[in-house]
Amino acid sequence: MSAETREEPGAGRRNPWTAVALAVVLPVAVGLPLWRQLGYYDRHRYHEAVTTVPAGGGAVLNHASWRLLDLRRTGTGVRLRLRMTALDKDGTSTLEDLFEVRDERGRRWQLESDPLNDLGQVGRPVTIAASGVVPADVADRVFPVVRYAPLKQAPGPVPVLRFRR
């Protein structure tokens, strides 16, 4: 046997074991940090917990009960009216609620709510009105949304009410 073709004793058994070790170590070395980073991203990205409210029904968001009264078309967009009933003292203000309309493509139009004069009583319903500019071609197809938008958002899904018309 020549010097070039001579192999060390046990070399034939070592190569398969090296391959097996690499097959285990490499996915763990690459996959584990990736999995942890994806988990971090998933915990901190913006995502919503959507509650779909049937037509005529009500649902609870931010310590208050909400019911859609109507969504009307205006000259430049839409006007939304909701009935809000505070369930406790934290639900008497709308400062942390955002009013929007959305279409089936996921586009969002922010509405500006009218100033409120008669907040502050638990259990007493008040009418919230909000309006905004929406393109004429989608004004009849948008659906109202109330989104919880506190100044300091904890990680996790943002509660959203989506009303069927």
Added chain:
Amino acid sequence: MRRFVAALTGLALLTAAWWVAGRTPDDYDHRYAPLATEGRVGAPVRAGGFVVRVDRVTAARSATPDGDELVRPDGVFLIVTVSAMSRRAPLILSTALLRTRDGNVYRDSVKNIIANDGDPFEMTTLAPSVWTRGAYVFEVPPSELAGATFVVSDRPANEKDPPKDFPAFGFELTAEADIPLGLTEAGARRLVAGAPERATIPGTTT
């Protein structure tokens, strides 16, 4: 033969590593620079979540919000009238600046708010598929106008300059539209020469 293939593979890997290293920006500013889309005056520029179009570029020596109060610039007021809309969600084009040919940067003037009668475009919420028109106002020395580029983005405006040699917070990989205003030396001189003594800044309209 096997050794030759291994050597060739090693050489190829080394070359690939050298190529990647050579093309990776080594400083933070370049690696995470805004994703700029270039456009031109009069044409819509689609950048990230918004579309913006520069409609008009004018200059003024002073501005008045109500015909009574007068606001004077350092240099001249450069008034960039734009139309813009968002593509999906409400957003605000809160960062606007003028980048000159020499690389100097002028942020939109704080006098914009006064000149605009409290209705500045950088505080206007844009909606999808709804064109909104308004103006950004810059205070610029007349000599800096030629070759200037208007830059606009929905990234948050910095309240103050970051510490020296530290990148501005919040600019990483954000979308921005870079629109050269097409002002030559002669064009800039004509713009300044024709600038009215007292102008009214266009308000924001939808």
